[in-house]
Amino acid sequence: MKSKIKQTIIDSTTSKRLILILGFAGTMAIAISLAWNIKLDKNNIIEAIRVQARSAYEKDIVYRRWNASHGGVYVPPTEQTPPNPYLDFIPDRDVITTEGQHLTLMNPAYMNCQVFKLGDEAYGIRSHITSLKPIRPENAADPWETEALKAFENGAEEISSIEQLDGKDYLRLMKPLITEKQCLKCHEKQGYKVGDIRGGISVSIPMDVQWKIMNTHRKTLILIHFLLLLVGGGSLYVGFLYIKNSEKKHIHTLKELYESNSFLKESHNITHLGTYALDITTGFWTSSEILDEIFGINSEFVRNVEGWLEIVHPDEREDMQNYFRQYVLTEHKQFDRKYRILRIRDQKERWVHGLGKLSFDELGNPIRMIGTIQDITERKRASIKLKTKIAQLKRLNKNMIGRELKMIEMKKEVDELCEKAGLPRRYNITDE
Numbered sequence: 001m002k003s004k005i006k007q008t009i010i011d012s013t014t015s016k017r018l019i020l021i022l023g024f025a026g027t028m029a030i031a032i033s034l035a036w037n038i039k040l041d042k043n044n045i046i047e048a049i050r051v052q053a054r055s056a057y058e059k060d061i062v063y064r065r066w067n068a069s070h071g072g073v074y075v076p077p078t079e080q081t082p083p084n085p086y087l088d089f090i091p092d093r094d095v096i097t098t099e100g101q102h103l104t105l106m107n108p109a110y111m112n113c114q115v116f117k118l119g120d121e122a123y124g125i126r127s128h129i130t131s132l133k134p135i136r137p138e139n140a141a142d143p144w145e146t147e148a149l150k151a152f153e154n155g156a157e158e159i160s161s162i163e164q165l166d167g168k169d170y171l172r173l174m175k176p177l178i179t180e181k182q183c184l185k186c187h188e189k190q191g192y193k194v195g196d197i198r199g200g201i202s203v204s205i206p207m208d209v210q211w212k213i214m215n216t217h218r219k220t221l222i223l224i225h226f227l228l229l230l231v232g233g234g235s236l237y238v239g240f241l242y243i244k245n246s247e248k249k250h251i252h253t254l255k256e257l258y259e260s261n262s263f264l265k266e267s268h269n270i271t272h273l274g275t276y277a278l279d280i281t282t283g284f285w286t287s288s289e290i291l292d293e294i295f296g297i298n299s300e301f302v303r304n305v306e307g308w309l310e311i312v313h314p315d316e317r318e319d320m321q322n323y324f325r326q327y328v329l330t331e332h333k334q335f336d337r338k339y340r341i342l343r344i345r346d347q348k349e350r351w352v353h354g355l356g357k358l359s360f361d362e363l364g365n366p367i368r369m370i371g372t373i374q375d376i377t378e379r380k381r382a383s384i385k386l387k388t389k390i391a392q393l394k395r396l397n398k399n400m401i402g403r404e405l406k407m408i409e410m411k412k413e414v415d416e417l418c419e420k421a422g423l424p425r426r427y428n429i430t431d432e
């Protein structure tokens with residue numbers, strides 16, 4: 001019983017531990033999911049900006065290619081667009097139309113620089129054409145660009161990362177500019193050949209707007225995960241309370257059961273009352289400890305009908321067998337007999353009183369018999385002793401009455417003799 005309570009406590013401790021583990025695992029899973037989602041969102045945003053930077057670069061390239069395919073284009077020189085000093089090796093850098101219009105040659109890089117300025121003013125997207133060997137000093141590469149250009153020399157096709165420019169986050173992306181045939185017109189003199197890396201264009205897109213969007217996403221993600229945690233944790237807590245409560249109830253019931261059980265056992269002990277349950281269909285029965293004690297059997301004893309008949313005193317065996325078959329099994333009456341047994345343990349003769357009640361299936365066939373067997377040896381012995389004592393007493397009594405009669409007879413004779421001798425009657429006994 002104690003061990004059953006212990007088992008219950010162990011069981012529920014296991015469940016409690018399981019809940020704890022579940023809670024821990026759940027919290028971990030939610031934390032991992034949150035971290036994962038935050039990272040994924042950031043990656044997605046960066047990837048989207050990268051795509052934007054790439055397409056800005058592609059467009060620059062297309063403009064350049066158009067310009068380069070014409071070997072440069074002529075535009076009217078202005079204050080912002082003075083004739084390019086780095087083109088002075090070209091004889092017709094500056095031309096005058098037949099109408100007297102002055103025109104100056106604009107090479108792709110020069111055009112790029114101007115377009116980039118417009119883009120920066122309009123969209124905040126910074127672009128820069130650069131080289132490790134710049135012709136124009138303003139085109140010199142910054143440290144990040146230098147690294148990228150070196151990487152291109154080693155075969156890289158694109159470099160991008162989040163970098164700080166003037167204290168603000170930018171996504172920087174850079175791709176190389178490869179020397180093509182039409183570039184040689186102006187760049188051959190620097191020693192470039194087709195396929196050489198002439199330089200590159202870097203595109204830098206500010207991330208502040210993106211970071212703002214990302215923060216909003218992040219707040220939503222945190223809220224959702226917090227709710228998840230709340231719901232998960234809440235249900236686990238409810239489960240925990242439920243287990244605790246049912247454990248309490250279970251132990252209470254077990255204790256009650258234990259108390260009533262031990263009470264029953266105690267009373268059976270006092271009255272030498274054993275109990276059994278017989279499965280009629282199999283012929284096997286189970287027995288209480290006290291019944292085992294009465295029959296003098298141990299756990300190895302085969303508890304079936306034959307086993308029972310083996311316990312019954314040989315003189316009564318046949319009779320009991322018939323009684324059980326006929327009276328109980330056939331006529332469905334209650335088993336109620338006092339009979340002798342030979343206790344298995346020591347082969348001592350004992351008296352028992354057996355009672356048994358049948359239960360039936362829905363077709364009315366007996367399936368079970370439960371009942372009690374009481375050791376009545378002491379009672380029986382007492383009653384046998386009583387019988388002999390009474391018989392003795394009766395015998396004694398009878399003897400005493402005989403003596404009394406004899407005395408009366410003798411007294412009568414004395415009286416008669418007195419009369420014959422002429423003396424007064426001594427006892428004066430008369431026949432009535």
Ligand code: HEC
Pocket residue numbers: 065068071072084086087106107108109110113129130131133134135136137139177178179180182183184185186187198199200
């Ligand atoms: C019409 C002449 C001309 C043509 C054609 C030309 N470039 Fe240039 N390029 C120049 C000049 C001049 C500069 C110097 C910087 C400037 O003008 O702003 C320059 C600058 C550059 C720069 C910037 C780095 C630096 O040295 O200042 C790169 C990169 C570049 N060119 C690549 C190319 C490529 C690639 C081609 C072919 C697709 C090409 N150029 C075609 C004239 C030309």
